[in-house]
Amino acid sequence: MPSPILVFGFIIATLFGAGFHLVLGGDVRRLAKFLLVGWFGFLMGHLAGVFLDVNVMNVGTLKVLPAAFGAFIALFFTQALTVPHANRRSSR
Numbered sequence: 001m002p003s004p005i006l007v008f009g010f011i012i013a014t015l016f017g018a019g020f021h022l023v024l025g026g027d028v029r030r031l032a033k034f035l036l037v038g039w040f041g042f043l044m045g046h047l048a049g050v051f052l053d054v055n056v057m058n059v060g061t062l063k064v065l066p067a068a069f070g071a072f073i074a075l076f077f078t079q080a081l082t083v084p085h086a087n088r089r090s091s092r
Contacts, residue, residue, distance in 0.1 A: 004060075005060045005061055005062045008059065009042060009046065009062050012067070013038045013039045013067075013071055014035060014038065014039070016042065016071045016075065017031075017034040017035040017036075017037065017038025017039065017071075018035065018038075020038065021034045024079065030082075033078065033082070034075060037074045037075055038071050038074070038075055041071035041073060041074025041075060042067045042068070042070060042071040043067075043070075044070045044074070045067040046062065046063050046066060046067035046070070048066055048070060049063030049065070049067060050063060
């Protein structure tokens with residue numbers, strides 16, 4: 001059974017990815033991409049907070065502030081690198 005902190009972090013990261021998709025819109029593939037990137041960025045931000053010993057807004061052992069910062073950086077970076085199909089120029 002997963003720990004409560006793991007479940008809480010997973011829920012927060014899912015909300016970040018889903019909220020980002022809600023604001024920007026798109027299809028199911030973009031939702032899946034934003035969820036995966038949100039989870040990955042949240043994990044990387046948490047690990048950075050552990051290694052850098054950031055002790056701001058902790059919930060138990062979860063470093064929420066660095067994790068949220070990592071998720072938002074990853075989500076914005078992904079948005080900048082991917083363009084929706086409607087905005088792409090045709091090569092023909």
